[in-house]
Amino acid sequence: MRLSAERSGPARWRQVLLPFLLSLFRGVLPDQIRYSIPEELAKNSVVGNLAKDLGLNVRDLPARKLRVSAEKEYFTVNPESGDLLVSDRIDREQICGKKPLCILDFDTVAENPLNIFHIAVIVQDINDNTPIFKQRKIDLKIGESTKPGKTFPLDPALDSDAGPNSLQSYYLNDNEHFDLTEKQTPDGYKYPELILKHSLDREEQNFHQLVLTAVDGGDPPQSGSTEIQIQVTDANDNPPVFSQDMYRVSLQEGVPPGFSVLRVTATDQDEGINAEITYSFHNVDEQVKQLFNLDKRTGKITTKNDFDFEIASSYTLSIEAKDPGDLAAHCSIQVEILDENDCAPEVIVTSVFTPLPEDSPPGTVIALIKTRDRDSGENGEVYCRILGKAEFLLKSYSKNYYKLVTEGALDREEIPEYNVTIMATDRGKPPLSSSVSITLHIADVNDNAPVFHQASYVVHVAENNPPGASIAQVSASDPDLGPNGRVSYSIVASDLEPRALSSYVSVSAQSGVVFAQRAFDHEQLRAFELTLQARDQGSPALSANASLRVLVGDRNDNAPRVLYPALGPDGSALFDTVPRAAQPGYLVTKVVAVDADSGHNAWLSYHVLQASEPGLFSLGLRTGEVRTARALGDRDAARQRLLVAVRDGGQPPLSATATLLLVFADSLQEALPDLGDHPAPSEPQAELQFYLVVALALISVLFLLAVILAIALRLRRSSSPDAWGCFQPGLSSKSGPGVLSNYSEGTLPYSYNLCVASQSAKTEFNFLHVTPEMAPPRDLLCEDALGVPSTNHGDAAVPLASDTILKQAPPNTDWRFSQAQRPGTSSSQNGDETGTWPNNQFDTEMLQAMILASASEAADGSSTLGGGAGTMGLSARYGPQFTLQHVPDYRQNVYIPGSNATLTNAAGKRDGKALAGGNGNKKKSGKKEKK
Numbered sequence: 001m002r003l004s005a006e007r008s009g010p011a012r013w014r015q016v017l018l019p020f021l022l023s024l025f026r027g028v029l030p031d032q033i034r035y036s037i038p039e040e041l042a043k044n045s046v047v048g049n050l051a052k053d054l055g056l057n058v059r060d061l062p063a064r065k066l067r068v069s070a071e072k073e074y075f076t077v078n079p080e081s082g083d084l085l086v087s088d089r090i091d092r093e094q095i096c097g098k099k100p101l102c103i104l105d106f107d108t109v110a111e112n113p114l115n116i117f118h119i120a121v122i123v124q125d126i127n128d129n130t131p132i133f134k135q136r137k138i139d140l141k142i143g144e145s146t147k148p149g150k151t152f153p154l155d156p157a158l159d160s161d162a163g164p165n166s167l168q169s170y171y172l173n174d175n176e177h178f179d180l181t182e183k184q185t186p187d188g189y190k191y192p193e194l195i196l197k198h199s200l201d202r203e204e205q206n207f208h209q210l211v212l213t214a215v216d217g218g219d220p221p222q223s224g225s226t227e228i229q230i231q232v233t234d235a236n237d238n239p240p241v242f243s244q245d246m247y248r249v250s251l252q253e254g255v256p257p258g259f260s261v262l263r264v265t266a267t268d269q270d271e272g273i274n275a276e277i278t279y280s281f282h283n284v285d286e287q288v289k290q291l292f293n294l295d296k297r298t299g300k301i302t303t304k305n306d307f308d309f310e311i312a313s314s315y316t317l318s319i320e321a322k323d324p325g326d327l328a329a330h331c332s333i334q335v336e337i338l339d340e341n342d343c344a345p346e347v348i349v350t351s352v353f354t355p356l357p358e359d360s361p362p363g364t365v366i367a368l369i370k371t372r373d374r375d376s377g378e379n380g381e382v383y384c385r386i387l388g389k390a391e392f393l394l395k396s397y398s399k400n401y402y403k404l405v406t407e408g409a410l411d412r413e414e415i416p417e418y419n420v421t422i423m424a425t426d427r428g429k430p431p432l433s434s435s436v437s438i439t440l441h442i443a444d445v446n447d448n449a450p451v452f453h454q455a456s457y458v459v460h461v462a463e464n465n466p467p468g469a470s471i472a473q474v475s476a477s478d479p480d481l482g483p484n485g486r487v488s489y490s491i492v493a494s495d496l497e498p499r500a501l502s503s504y505v506s507v508s509a510q511s512g513v514v515f516a517q518r519a520f521d522h523e524q525l526r527a528f529e530l531t532l533q534a535r536d537q538g539s540p541a542l543s544a545n546a547s548l549r550v551l552v553g554d555r556n557d558n559a560p561r562v563l564y565p566a567l568g569p570d571g572s573a574l575f576d577t578v579p580r581a582a583q584p585g586y587l588v589t590k591v592v593a594v595d596a597d598s599g600h601n602a603w604l605s606y607h608v609l610q611a612s613e614p615g616l617f618s619l620g621l622r623t624g625e626v627r628t629a630r631a632l633g634d635r636d637a638a639r640q641r642l643l644v645a646v647r648d649g650g651q652p653p654l655s656a657t658a659t660l661l662l663v664f665a666d667s668l669q670e671a672l673p674d675l676g677d678h679p680a681p682s683e684p685q686a687e688l689q690f691y692l693v694v695a696l697a698l699i700s701v702l703f704l705l706a707v708i709l710a711i712a713l714r715l716r717r718s719s720s721p722d723a724w725g726c727f728q729p730g731l732s733s734k735s736g737p738g739v740l741s742n743y744s745e746g747t748l749p750y751s752y753n754l755c756v757a758s759q760s761a762k763t764e765f766n767f768l769h770v771t772p773e774m775a776p777p778r779d780l781l782c783e784d785a786l787g788v789p790s791t792n793h794g795d796a797a798v799p800l801a802s803d804t805i806l807k808q809a810p811p812n813t814d815w816r817f818s819q820a821q822r823p824g825t826s827s828s829q830n831g832d833e834t835g836t837w838p839n840n841q842f843d844t845e846m847l848q849a850m851i852l853a854s855a856s857e858a859a860d861g862s863s864t865l866g867g868g869a870g871t872m873g874l875s876a877r878y879g880p881q882f883t884l885q886h887v888p889d890y891r892q893n894v895y896i897p898g899s900n901a902t903l904t905n906a907a908g909k910r911d912g913k914a915l916a917g918g919n920g921n922k923k924k925s926g927k928k929e930k931k
Helices: 005-028 050-054 058-064 092-096 286-291 498-504 684-718 841-858 906-910
Strands: 033-038 046-049 067-069 075-077 083-086 103-110 115-124 137-143 151-153 167-172 178-184 190-196 207-216 223-233 246-252 260-263 278-281 292-294 300-303 314-322 328-338 346-352 365-372 382-386 392-398 401-406 417-426 433-443 456-462 470-473 487-494 505-507 513-516 527-536 543-553 561-564 575-578 587-590 592-594 605-611 617-619 625-628 639-647 655-664
Touching: 033 046, 033 050, 046 050, 050 083, 050 103, 067 075, 075 103, 092 115, 115 392, 167 178, 167 190, 178 207, 190 207, 246 260, 260 328, 278 292, 286 292, 286 314, 292 314, 346 417, 346 433, 365 382, 365 392, 365 417, 365 433, 382 392, 392 417, 401 417, 456 470, 470 543, 487 498, 487 505, 498 505, 561 655, 575 587, 587 655, 605 617, 617 639
Parallel strands: 033 115, 137 223, 246 328, 456 543, 575 655
Antiparallel strands: 046 083, 067 103, 075 083, 103 115, 151 190, 167 207, 178 190, 207 223, 260 300, 278 314, 292 300, 314 328, 346 365, 365 401, 382 417, 392 401, 417 433, 470 513, 487 527, 505 513, 527 543, 561 592, 587 625, 605 639, 617 625, 639 655
16 A cells, blocks of 8 residues: 555645644634643543633632533533533544534633633544445446546545544555545545556456555554455446536525425436436435435435534535446535524523622622524524513623623512513524523511601500509511511600609510509609600611600599688687678688599589588588578577588599588677587476477478388389489488489589699598489588587588489580689679589689689688688688698699690789688687587
8 A cells, every 4th residue: 555645745734734723713712711632531631720820819719609601511610729620521523523623612600709701622633533434345337448547436434533633545455457546525525536547358357356445644543444346347338427517506494395406417428228327426424315315317306304504504415327337427516505593592591699688789790691592693693681671781791691780779678579581682584582581589688667657656544553554555567577677665765763664664575565563643643755666686776766655544532622611720620600690692601622633533512411500501512602591580590500511523423521610690709608618508398399399300200201212112113213312310420421412413524623732630531432323413401400510520421311313414515604703702702503614714713713712811820710801710720820832732733624725823823812701700619519
């Protein structure tokens, strides 16, 4: 075997041109990192130190997360050393085929911060493939008339290697008649042709056997061979002839199977059977036979399968026309495949950074996106966009990479999750597109402070509440998640003393329920304000404040307290003198009482429980003024006793009693004999008359009781709603509950506060137990004069004689001052006993001034025994020690009915004059009265 200089020359040129092409390739890709490796390297073989070539510190590799981003990962990165390693078998022939330059182009991605690096690995060919002929034996028939110089194309040998390692030359064994030459197809394939050097003589030798060897350019070279058997046939003078040696045709890659590509024709000048021509593929690849079909009789070429421009853009078909004498002609067909936009672009999400904190600034990278389109030209140009309205932007990063970044601020409370759809569209006609959706979760941060459902709270709590009871509940919400939205409550400020705060209220940190730590007292603390804070558990924690105002409501827990009349220092009762010529309506004295409660619970009413002479005196229901109801008669005793009950408006009402001793006399000297310690002995006739009167009264009382019992039984059967009752006689200073008369006017519709705390240590309170159905009665005088005088009127209680109570009357809307309630001299006041209450602030202040003025007269030290008008007959026992400074100012307890206004001390300053008292004189009694 031998190799001619003509055959070896192109191989040497390829060895020279290959480095030159590599240098040109490096110039085209200046921003790539290039490596060169031979094919078929073992797994985990080191290609190069990628971290060093990229300028990355090996210690930063775990945080940077350097990795390979490719469709098929032939390489991996060692996370510890940064070496680029082979991870899969690299077969150059499988990857690049016959390309002179085989390059694996891929990207590497580094995070924190995000960087993309382009890597090119040149795969060098090794001589791992031997040239192989398709047929182990080639049969040729050559006519003996064939002239020398005739060529016979032979099937080429196949070598998958490229470059110098590919097929380089063919050798033919030494013989006398044949020689060998090499030809090359337009697509670079070499094939041998057999040349007839000398004429054949069938008669001399009808059979020739040759050996054809193919050798590659490897070191050491490898070779393959096939056997050629030549049969010398009888003469067939004219071979077929094609109309063209080269045909060119273009096909769209979308043509269907069966599409007619071309029809080749060849002619033969012989006649008969020697002119019959058959067509066949000659020296073509198996892939061509799978795509094209050739009719051996007509020479028509049609398609068998679909074409794909992305796999191959052109094909070369060699057609042979042969007659029965084995004379043949050959032609080539160059088929060019035209690209169509048949591949939709692909969207590949290489990195997604989720969940994303909601406080991420605009421009934060969310995802890294890569696009790819297998089409070429405009059909392979891709652009991306975001579908719908979103708070994100898509920015081109490098080549076919995009970054998805935030455009504005994020708020997890409004939108906790986003579905971002990214669509990639090519520029083909018509354009094709595809999309991918990215689900982005927003992570919560503590950016919302708790919000109270109300900016301020007002609660009403009745006094004497049980300790530990719940009085209010505050609530705040926080839209954050987890600890950021978990709210706890606390008290941060109050108008109470800091030390006393914990003993008054507390708040539950979890539920916001406010508890009372003690029982409240309206008379000590009427209102207080707290500042509550709601605080979340975030870092840093956020908080909000709300105010809570607690209004302590009043209960009727204080009985009225009588300021006048009061007992003397020695415990004896005082007396007032009344002129014998007093006309009806004459102001005798005035009962002054106060109540520490407020509003309706402090609205006092005055009632006569017992009188020595019923009908002789009248008592103002609201003023407490005692006036003469008629003129003094001859049979009326000079000494009279009144037992007065003072009752508040609470439910149930509380009461106290006071005893008034009245003496009819024109002067103090005249009144003194009636107050002597030893009464004059009565005559026997007077005693007999007394017993007769007692017996008659007893019989009358028994008869009256029988009549009352009969009426009561009658009313009970008929279920009549009418109420009746009377005061029970026999009241003594040590008796039980007092008698209450029916009050037909009903309760007041509005409440007011009138509260006085007396400093007198001698005055005691007696309480009346009244059912809640009872209402304050109007002024009545008891018809029964039988009573037991009491010197200790503060201890007297009132028995209740009536079992039925009148229904409550509608509220009296006529709120006005009566003549008795207006300031002026005591003698000039005519009491309005309707029980009305003043309807404006000025009248209310005048009423308060009147009460205070009465107390002032009681405390006037200049009032001596037998004083004139204006002293209200107070005894000299109330000297300088009982002054106005001992009477607290209760005007702040007075409320205007139907209004939220509260009277102030200005009223007391405006009405400076005290009310004038009566003209009676007063004297204490030094002895107890007799029946």
